[in-house]
Amino acid sequence: MDNCIFCKIANGIIPSATVYEDDDFRAILDIAPAHKGHIIVLPKSHTDNLYSLDDEVAAKALPLVKRLAKALKAATGCDGINILQNNEPAAGQTVFHLHIHIVPRYEGDGILPVWPQGSYADGEAAALAAEIASKLD
Ligand code: AMP
Numbered sequence: 001m002d003n004c005i006f007c008k009i010a011n012g013i014i015p016s017a018t019v020y021e022d023d024d025f026r027a028i029l030d031i032a033p034a035h036k037g038h039i040i041v042l043p044k045s046h047t048d049n050l051y052s053l054d055d056e057v058a059a060k061a062l063p064l065v066k067r068l069a070k071a072l073k074a075a076t077g078c079d080g081i082n083i084l085q086n087n088e089p090a091a092g093q094t095v096f097h098l099h100i101h102i103v104p105r106y107e108g109d110g111i112l113p114v115w116p117q118g119s120y121a122d123g124e125a126a127a128l129a130a131e132i133a134s135k136l137d
């Protein structure tokens with residue numbers, strides 16, 4: 001996609017601090033890291049978000065994220081790692097080329113909010129689970 005900055009970075013047109021590259025992905029250091037070492041994994045083929053991600057690329061993504069997470073932990077000595085992937089502005093997406101965040105975490109760093117713990121009325125969870133299941137394609 002011509003005007004997509006992550007297409008240009010993923011395909012090497014714009015330079016980046018590259019951690020890993022193969023035919024399908026480039027993993028780079030985020031330019032504004034939550035902590036130093038924060039990685040984002042970019043597919044080389046443009047897709048706006050998860051909804052339209054090619055299944056073959058999707059199948060390769062998690063094994064790569066796992067490898068990168070282990071390397072990040074070994075390199076930084078971080079205490080934990082979050083994997084985040086934002087879809088649409090309501091979920092915090094700001095660059096509309098799918099990317100997966102690998103964020104090193106440290107005990108007590110408090111950099112990410114913990115969501116409130118909601119609850120379901122009797123039967124509500126089962127009904128909603130069935131409703132979601134009915135939408136699977
Ligand atoms: P999101 O909010 O999930 O869309 O995340 C976008 C991420 O891309 C942010 O963490 C930005 O810091 C990062 N980012 C934006 N532009 C660049 C760039 N040129 N190089 C590296 N990371 C970038």
Ligand code: ZN
Nearest residue numbers: 004007046097
């Ligand atoms: Zn793109």
